[in-house]
Amino acid sequence: MHPVDSPQEAAFRAEARAFLEANAEPLPPWVVAPSAIVAEWTPDEEERKLDEARRWQRRKFDEGWAGIAWPRRYGGRGGTLIEQLIFSEEEAGFDVPSDALIIGTGWCGPAVLEHGTDEQRDRFLRPLLRGDEVWCQLFSEPAAGSDLAGLGTRAVRDGAQWRITGQKVWTTFAHRSDWGLLIARHDPDLPKHRGLTAFIVDMKAPGITARPLRQMTGSANFNEVFFDDVVVADAYRLGAVGDGWRVVISTFMWERLSLVYGSDRVLEALGALIAERGRATDPVVRDRYAAIYATGEALRFTGLRMMTAVSRGAMPGPEGSIVKLLATSMLEAAHTMALDLFDAVGTLAAEVAPWHGEWHAAFLGMPGLRIGGGTDQIQRNIIGERVLGLPSEPRPDRSVPWGQIPRGER
Numbered sequence: 001m002h003p004v005d006s007p008q009e010a011a012f013r014a015e016a017r018a019f020l021e022a023n024a025e026p027l028p029p030w031v032v033a034p035s036a037i038v039a040e041w042t043p044d045e046e047e048r049k050l051d052e053a054r055r056w057q058r059r060k061f062d063e064g065w066a067g068i069a070w071p072r073r074y075g076g077r078g079g080t081l082i083e084q085l086i087f088s089e090e091e092a093g094f095d096v097p098s099d100a101l102i103i104g105t106g107w108c109g110p111a112v113l114e115h116g117t118d119e120q121r122d123r124f125l126r127p128l129l130r131g132d133e134v135w136c137q138l139f140s141e142p143a144a145g146s147d148l149a150g151l152g153t154r155a156v157r158d159g160a161q162w163r164i165t166g167q168k169v170w171t172t173f174a175h176r177s178d179w180g181l182l183i184a185r186h187d188p189d190l191p192k193h194r195g196l197t198a199f200i201v202d203m204k205a206p207g208i209t210a211r212p213l214r215q216m217t218g219s220a221n222f223n224e225v226f227f228d229d230v231v232v233a234d235a236y237r238l239g240a241v242g243d244g245w246r247v248v249i250s251t252f253m254w255e256r257l258s259l260v261y262g263s264d265r266v267l268e269a270l271g272a273l274i275a276e277r278g279r280a281t282d283p284v285v286r287d288r289y290a291a292i293y294a295t296g297e298a299l300r301f302t303g304l305r306m307m308t309a310v311s312r313g314a315m316p317g318p319e320g321s322i323v324k325l326l327a328t329s330m331l332e333a334a335h336t337m338a339l340d341l342f343d344a345v346g347t348l349a350a351e352v353a354p355w356h357g358e359w360h361a362a363f364l365g366m367p368g369l370r371i372g373g374g375t376d377q378i379q380r381n382i383i384g385e386r387v388l389g390l391p392s393e394p395r396p397d398r399s400v401p402w403g404q405i406p407r408g409e410r
């Protein structure tokens with residue numbers, strides 16, 4: 001039993017573990033399992049890993065272990081977010097496919113659940129949860145990342161449909177996706193946060209081109225995505241016209257929450273590496289590990305606070321930013337420590353490194369995690385303003401129509 005489990009949660013944990021033991025092998029202690037979002041896969045590996053992830057998702061769905069906190073009507077288990085966390089903690093100890101479907105199951109799906117119509121929920125949620133349909137998140141643009149509300153992709157109403165034109169960038173797995181959650185500007189005459197609307201787009205629709213961006217490591221799971229007069233039915237608008245920013249905020253909330261799941265796996269693996277390298281009694285190593293462990297515990301408990309708020313129907317505030325900073329700081333410190341423990345071997349390329357190169361791969365993916373979903377600096381701005389009450393950044397653009405802001409300042 002986990003020290004903070006209630007008797008019901010302990011029973012749920014035992015049931016989850018029994019399902020996992022019957023359907024998967026325990027993870028060998030050397031597996032670190034870096035996040036699929038920053039994985040360095042070749043195109044063939046990517047195809048294979050996505051297929052494996054789909055099959056595992058299907059198995060969980062069929063046996064009632066997918067969408068633990070989602071309503072049963074959409075194929076979920078009707079449980080709680082804490083049960084979702086417990087399941088993820090247990091799952092992290094088993095040799096199951098990576099989180100390659102997390103953008104759909106963890107971020108876009110909850111947005112459809114929260115903002116979608118009954119028809120949209122009925123159409124999209126089951127196939128998503130069963131792993132049949134892959135989703136991507138079409139938010140960032142070349143000139144709108146940290147300042148996402150300044151985005152310029154246009155959505156123009158045309159009767160019962162919309163015409164979308166513009167460009168997105170850094171869209172993870174767009175080239176493998178069936179559906180995308182898009183934020184576009186429907187009204188340039190409104191202040192920038194207010195002129196945005198969300199849409200569900202068919203990634204195979206005419207006029208959409210996803211062009212993978214090759215990274216210096218050789219992999220290419222990000223894309224530039226071009227929209228050239230793409231037609232989207234109004235029935236696929238997610239939320240009200242002008243509610244795009246609300247959809248963004250809640251999607252980011254789910255994205256940040258997902259960082260809480262499974263991160264203690266890294267702490268365990270680091271402990272195993274310390275023992276393997278014969279450094280468990282080294283006071284400097286112990287000190288460093290203790291600091292990382294403490295950050296991991298702070299992450300777990302801040303995550304629990306967030307989940308409690310969501311369970312009560314509230315939108316957690318700056319806790320999401322705290323969770324993101326804690327998670328990425330903890331992971332970066334753990335991966336750096338692992339490479340230090342390897343001494344000179346830490347400089348090897350991942351393909352030939354010990355522990356199947358997992359620590360090396362995770363280390364290389366780390367800067368990406370610190371940027372994706374909002375950079376460290378942006379999280380600090382949010383915490384500074386909303387927790388510490390520091391003066392906010394000047395935001396003259398909040399009240400000015402987006403179309404009147406000079407191009408270079410949007």
Ligand SMILES: Cc1cc2nc3c(=O)[nH]c(=O)nc-3n(C[C@H](O)[C@H](O)[C@H](O)COP(=O)(O)OP(=O)(O)OC[C@H]3O[C@@H](n4cnc5c(N)ncnc54)[C@H](O)[C@@H]3O)c2cc1C
Binds near residue numbers: 138369375381
């Ligand atoms: C691994 C990964 C996966 C991603 N996946 C997706 C995806 O699937 N879909 C999607 O839409 N996007 C995705 N992104 C894009 C990501 O959301 C953006 O990269 C991120 O929001 C930062 O935007 P930017 O790259 O335009 O940097 P910029 O906004 O140009 O920032 C550049 C630098 O300036 C700093 N900065 C900017 N504004 C401020 C400020 N006000 N105060 C202090 N510092 C500031 C930033 O912190 C950063 O260091 C992904 C990115 C990564 C790395």
